[in-house]
Amino acid sequence: MKLIIQIACFNEEEALPETLKALPSELEGIDEIEVLVINDGSTDNTLKVAKEHGVDHIISFKKNQGLARSFMAGVNACLKYGADIIVNTDADNQYNAEDIPKLIRPILEGKADMVIGSRPISRIKGFSLVKKILQKTGSWLVRRVSRTNIPDAPSGFRAISQNSALKLNVFNAFTYTHETIIQAGLKNMAVVSVPVRVNPTRRPSRLFKSMPSYIIRSFIAILRMLVVYRPFRFFLTLGLIFFMAGFVFGVRYLYFMIIGSGAGHIQSVILAGVLIGIGFQMTLVAFIADLLGVNRKLMEEIQYRLRKMELNKKDIDQKKNQKGDTELFSDF
CATH class of the missing domain: 3.90.550.10 (Spore Coat Polysaccharide Biosynthesis Protein SpsA; Chain A)
Incomplete structure (x- = not known):
């Protein structure tokens, strides 16, 4: 050891x-x-x-x-x-x-x-x-x-x-x-x-x-x-935050529209649309990032196997050299 x-x-x-x-x-x-x-x-x-x-x-x-x-x-x-x-x-x-x-x-x-x-x-x-x-x-x-x-x-x-x-x-x-x-x-x-x-x-x-x-x-x-390591959860959480914020502004506009003051709060509709759109994009990014994360894991597994092979090859070469040295000593 x-x-x-x-x-x-x-x-x-x-x-x-x-x-x-x-x-x-x-x-x-x-x-x-x-x-x-x-x-x-x-x-x-x-x-x-x-x-x-x-x-x-x-x-x-x-x-x-x-x-x-x-x-x-x-x-x-x-x-x-x-x-x-x-x-x-x-x-x-x-x-x-x-x-x-x-x-x-x-x-x-x-x-x-x-x-x-x-x-x-x-x-x-x-x-x-x-x-x-x-x-x-x-x-x-x-x-x-x-x-x-x-x-x-x-x-x-x-x-x-x-x-x-x-x-x-x-x-x-x-x-x-x-x-x-x-x-x-x-x-x-x-x-x-x-x-x-x-x-x-x-x-x-x-x-x-x-x-x-x-x-x-x-x-x-x-x-x-x-x-890098939790992309799906990270971007999905961001998406949900934007979705919720957009939902709140949308409900706010509906409230004012029901009481007859909707025309003065059109900015709430615009902001709700923008926030929900960003939330939707973040959700898409979450799925794309998750796929990239799978690819990263596969690449890391390949790298691990290559490192392991290199290490095993060095051990084999070292044992061969030691065996050769022993045989040479015996012949002498």
């Missing part, structure tokens, strides 16, 4: 040594532990620090790609290097590495495909009241969409089985945290949560420049996820 711990870094030369030092060198149930660092276009000495500390694998981008793309690049690399379990953590040492055994245990026991480390949000001193509310609101929305019971959806401290990693795709450039949970939930993966500890916050988050920026980008990200 091989575990690879991946760490995405952007200008983390100061925090990275402490983060690497805290990682476990051996774990019960794990035969081999490796570390993968994703250098996401750092302009400081992050790459040099990673090399000096002898990490097993390094992916280095010349330009910053963002957290989501770095995460997927790491996942794909971990699969390439033969990981049976992938643990994702942050380079700023925010998460307590001593909790990694808790993260991987449900996967080792066959009880989960993905495990999310749940932070004690209400007790984290570095989080403002607004951020705590947003974290809980975002997690609630993700639970609703994904049909999972994850209390801390934005947590980046997570473990993923090999088979689950093969099924993941991230389309959002902002962050991977919400989308991967939604994908896992809608693909009937077993997603569980375990409580984890956090270390004191050393610096403000680099994921967003300000709280208004975080709110806007998080809202857009969740809205896009609703459109």
Whole structure:
């Protein structure tokens, strides 16, 4: 059983040594532990620090790609290097590495495909009241969409089985945290949560420049996820809202027409017609989006099968090479 711990870094030369030092060198149930660092276009000495500390694998981008793309690049690399379990953590040492055994245990026991480390949000001193509310609101929305019971959806401290990693795709450039949970939930993966500890916050988050920026980008990200993963419900709900609004204005006009004042409220008829027309169009869009969603699922299944075939081919080639080496040694 091989575990690879991946760490995405952007200008983390100061925090990275402490983060690497805290990682476990051996774990019960794990035969081999490796570390993968994703250098996401750092302009400081992050790459040099990673090399000096002898990490097993390094992916280095010349330009910053963002957290989501770095995460997927790491996942794909971990699969390439033969990981049976992938643990994702942050380079700023925010998460307590001593909790990694808790993260991987449900996967080792066959009880989960993905495990999310749940932070004690209400007790984290570095989080403002607004951020705590947003974290809980975002997690609630993700639970609703994904049909999972994850209390801390934005947590980046997570473990993923090999088979689950093969099924993941991230389309959002902002962050991977919400989308991967939604994908896992809608693909009937077993997603569980375990409580984890956090270390004191050393610096403000680099994921967003300000709280208004975080709110806007998080809202857009969740809205896009609703459109992509629940298109029929999303557009049908919009259609019904417009239908109901049009119906209300239509009833309003009928009321005034019955009492003899209809001529002065012709604008209600016009507005009712426009709203009902938009509602009808939204309903049509809901059915079209549902068909596109089916096509997306088929493409994801094809991608999963291709990834699985590539992984199996590498395993077969590796076994052949090992067999050839044994035969050569015996002949010698």
